[in-house]
Amino acid sequence: MEKKEYKKIVDRHKPTEKRVQNAIISFLIGGIIGALGQGLIDLYSNLLDISSKDASTFMIVTLVFIASLFTALGFFDKWVTFAKCGLIIPITGFAHSMTSAGIEYRKEGPIYGLGMNIFKLAGSVILYGIVAAWLFGTIRYLLMGGI
Template sequence: MDKQPLNEKNFDKARKSYQTKPPILMNCLKAFIIGGLICVFGELLTQMYIHWFDFSEKNATNPMVATLILLAALATGFGVYDKLGQFAGAGSAVPVTGFANSITSAALEHKSEGYVLGVATNLFKLAGSVIVFGVVAAYVLGIIRYAWKLIF
């Protein structure tokens, strides 16, 4: 093989020849199916709360979300959700179950440091930015909506 000087262009060319290409279409399909199944399960829970416990359609969503969070936290504790995340990728991370997984996994990771200095201080390490962004975005959109109603 011809020895070429190693510069950025040659290095990038050599790197690409050894790098495996990710199966993007298959990853998207798995994420779509698993994320959809999580949402279908949430809808089944909603219908269960409506028919068995006589909730209204509006009020049945709160216990459904709480149930999904509880089940995702338990699955994270037993190590099942990590395997699901490896298989489904974003399909398991985007629903509320991914949020529960991020909080639970951070708590479990720092459990050995104690409940106050370990669990409590690191609980929202991953999910804290999501909460802050959600609160700030809701505040800004609320101000915009209020101003819109005043003007028009």
């Protein structure tokens, strides 16, 4: 916790150049992940002869698998430290937060460690996603009759 607060203070006093550099790195890495996603959709839809909608599911699972595996092997953390939001904002960040929480807390046991902490970071994404989707979905259904 202390470390986090210290990092926040450091971030606030960082020179502007660092911020510009961070933004450019995030743009490039995030963009590469986006293009990779489109590449995987094309690859799967050609290779397996499925619609691009089904291929996008395969693409999400592939990216989740890669992020989980690399986090488990230990070098994804370094990439995230370097690329920051370039890897956090894509779906890789979701998988990374779950796997890193899982590996970190597994020593505290299968229930109190892994089970209770696996959604520690990803939980807020799911919670606010569901609340927002329920609210906006109800509005859209009532106002416009759904799709």
